[in-house]
Amino acid sequence: GLNISPLLSKTGFVTLDSGFVNTASCTSAVTYIDGDAGILRYRGYPIEQLAASSTFVEVSYLLIYGELPTPAQLADFEDRIRRHTLLHEDLKLFFNGFPRDAHPMPVLSSAVSALSTFYQDSLNPFDAEQVEISTVRLLAKLPTIAAYAYKKSIGQPFLYPDNSLTLVQNFLRMTFGLPAENYEPDPAMVKALDLLFILHADHEQNCSTSTVRLVGSSQANLFASVSAGINALFGPLHGGANQAVLEMLEKIARGDDTADTFMEKVKNKQDGVRLMGFGHRVYKNYDPRAAIIKKTADEILRGVGGTAGDELLEIALRLEEIALSDDYFIERKLYPNVDFYTGLIYKAMGFPTKMFTVLFALGRIPGWIAQWREMIEDKDTKIGRPRQVYIGATERDYVSIGDR
Ligand code: ACO
Numbered sequence: 455g456l457n458i459s460p461l462l463s464k465t466g467f468v469t470l471d472s473g474f475v476n477t478a479s480c481t482s483a484v485t486y487i488d489g490d491a492g493i494l495r496y497r498g499y500p501i502e503q504l505a506a507s508s509t510f511v512e513v514s515y516l517l518i519y520g521e522l523p524t525p526a527q528l529a530d531f532e533d534r535i536r537r538h539t540l541l542h543e544d545l546k547l548f549f550n551g552f553p554r555d556a557h558p559m560p561v562l563s564s565a566v567s568a569l570s571t572f573y574q575d576s577l578n579p580f581d582a583e584q585v586e587i588s589t590v591r592l593l594a595k596l597p598t599i600a601a602y603a604y605k606k607s608i609g610q611p612f613l614y615p616d617n618s619l620t621l622v623q624n625f626l627r628m629t630f631g632l633p634a635e636n637y638e639p640d641p642a643m644v645k646a647l648d649l650l651f652i653l654h655a656d657h658e659q660n661c662s663t664s665t666v667r668l669v670g671s672s673q674a675n676l677f678a679s680v681s682a683g684i685n686a687l688f689g690p691l692h693g694g695a696n697q698a699v700l701e702m703l704e705k706i707a708r709g710d711d712t713a714d715t716f717m718e719k720v721k722n723k724q725d726g727v728r729l730m731g732f733g734h735r736v737y738k739n740y741d742p743r744a745a746i747i748k749k750t751a752d753e754i755l756r757g758v759g760g761t762a763g764d765e766l767l768e769i770a771l772r773l774e775e776i777a778l779s780d781d782y783f784i785e786r787k788l789y790p791n792v793d794f795y796t797g798l799i800y801k802a803m804g805f806p807t808k809m810f811t812v813l814f815a816l817g818r819i820p821g822w823i824a825q826w827r828e829m830i831e832d833k834d835t836k837i838g839r840p841r842q843v844y845i846g847a848t849e850r851d852y853v854s855i856g857d858r
Pocket of ligand 1: 720727735
């Protein structure tokens with residue numbers, strides 16, 4: 455019933471593509487995905503190789519600058535990040551303004567937004583030096599902000615970063631350490647978290663990355679653009695899925711449903727219930743990130759010393775088993791995505807469910823930065839401004855209030 459005449463605009467045909475299922479918004483040289491074959495590459499390097507051999511900071515360098523660093527380049531990059539981990543003391547006060555039970559995601563996005571007020575010397579998107587310093591500030595400060603958001607929620611004092619540690623070690627210490635304690639991050643946990651960050655580091659034009667680019671296309675600065683991306687990631691159909699998966703598994707573990715009765719509800723679309731952590735807009739095959747995590751989930755769960763995840767892991771495996779042999783899921787090409795197993799690992803590491811999406815944001819930060827920089831450097835970038843197909847009333851005359 456659409457009137458198609460408005461589809462022909464002055465600039466040519468307007469296509470209606472709800473959810474941008476078939477519309478590319480940009481060209482990009484950062485990340486390659488083949489959803490049918492289950493392939494993911496950062497700057498041409500297969501995710502499996504990066505997961506096996508690289509580190510999160512090295513992958514960040516690769517995504518942002520396009521090439522793997524030499525030892526000297528990596529050492530310099532790590533050093534620059536280390537110098538910027540501290541938060542301005544006034545920014546620390548910011549955390550006191552939120553209610554204690556605040557979800558850490560809006561706290562994170564607010565604090566990142568506030569960086570525009572603290573670093574007014576690095577807001578010009580067309581000044582390469584300023585972009586460089588805001589890049590390093592974001593990479594360095596996000597773990598500190600995330601750890602403070604967590605400390606605030608449990609009423610514990612903030613810890614200053616210890617710059618003799620690596621980025622991941624530092625984050626774990628600021629999150630789980632106490633001022634009077636000599637916290638030593640568990641090497642298995644450091645390795646596992648580094649791996650999870652690598653797997654989340656970029657995923658081409660997903661909802662949050664497209665948001666970063668769209669906001670940035672108005673020439674908004676990097677902090678403002680990334681803050682918008684964090685808000686997009688907060689949604690349960692995107693980054694919030696890792697939290698939703700664990701809540702789903704816990705509900706089944708409590709006995710509200712069995713794995714089988716739950717799956718019946720999913721298939722009948724009862725109350726709009728979905729199998730969280732399943733399905734993906736682009737992957738119509740096993741998500742390669744989920745394959746890497748599944749392979750290591752067992753090992754990681756044992757490595758971080760937890761048995762708490764065991765029952766939930768059993769439920770997850772059972773749900774996956776049902777899904778992979780059921781016509782509903784087969785016909786729709788629904789496979790586990792990256793978030794199906796991550797929540798279990800985060801829980802075993804001791805993170806509360808509310809922090810899961812924050813961990814996703816920490817991993818995704820290099821991807822947002824790389825994509826924002828690519829967008830700003832592209833001379834063909836125009837302000838993002840989609841068209842619409844109007845379906846409202848045709849022209850009608852105003853009726854004064856007494857006559858309605
Ligand atoms: N459980 C049950 N059914 C599903 C699921 C699911 N998880 N995902 C899709 N479907 C069904 C839909 O109901 C629809 O069925 P229909 O044709 O009978 O109506 C069909 O599969 C196609 O689904 P769409 O929603 O059109 O697929 P879309 O590409 O828009 O959605 C999405 C992708 C949002 C990821 C979806 O699969 C979903 O909601 N998954 C659960 C949430 C989740 O895990 N999100 C994380 C995504 S990955 C990430 O952000 C890292």
